[in-house]
Amino acid sequence: MRALVQRVAEAFVTVDGEMVGRCGPGLLVLVCAMQGDAEANALDLAARTAKLRIFRDDEGRMNRSLLDIGGSALVVSQFTLAADTSRGNRPGFSAAAAPEDGERLYEAYAAALRDLGVAVETGRFGADMRVSLVNDGPVTIMLER
Structure with missing residues (x-):
C-alpha cells in the first residue's frame, strides 16, 4: 500500500457539493492499495502513519506523532498513487489493486x-x-508498505 501523508491545519472533502469528511489539525492521507497487498499491509501502514513523527515539539523540531498531539486524520482513496509514467505521457494504473480489493484495504486502513x-x-x-x-x-x- 501507498500513502501520501500531508500535515494539515485543516482539510475537508466534498462529493457533489456535500462535505463527507474533514479533519484538523492532523493529517490528510491519500491512500492507494496495490496489487498483491493484504490486510497486514493496511494495518502496518496505519501504525506507521499514526506514529510518524512529523509534528513540532516545544522546541520546533519534528518530533511528535499524530498520536502524541491527539490530532485527527482525513483518509481519502487515491488510486492514482499507483501511476506508472515510465512509458510516455499517459500514466498507467495497472499496478493498483482491483476496486473491490482497494476498497476493502482502504476501509481496513x-x-x-x-x-x-x-x-x-x-x-x-x-x-x-x-x-x-x-x-x-x-x-x-510518501509511505509504502
Whole structure:
C-alpha cells in the first residue's frame, strides 16, 4: 500500500457539493492499495502513519506523532498513487489493486487508524471528490508498505 501523508491545519472533502469528511489539525492521507497487498499491509501502514513523527515539539523540531498531539486524520482513496509514467505521457494504473480489493484495504486502513485512537473521517471510495486543505509546513511524506 501507498500513502501520501500531508500535515494539515485543516482539510475537508466534498462529493457533489456535500462535505463527507474533514479533519484538523492532523493529517490528510491519500491512500492507494496495490496489487498483491493484504490486510497486514493496511494495518502496518496505519501504525506507521499514526506514529510518524512529523509534528513540532516545544522546541520546533519534528518530533511528535499524530498520536502524541491527539490530532485527527482525513483518509481519502487515491488510486492514482499507483501511476506508472515510465512509458510516455499517459500514466498507467495497472499496478493498483482491483476496486473491490482497494476498497476493502482502504476501509481496513481507516479502521486500523481508529483502533489506534485516531479520530478518522474518510472520503467516499470511487467517488469524484474535491479535496481542500491548508497544508502545514508544508510537510508531505510518501509511505509504502
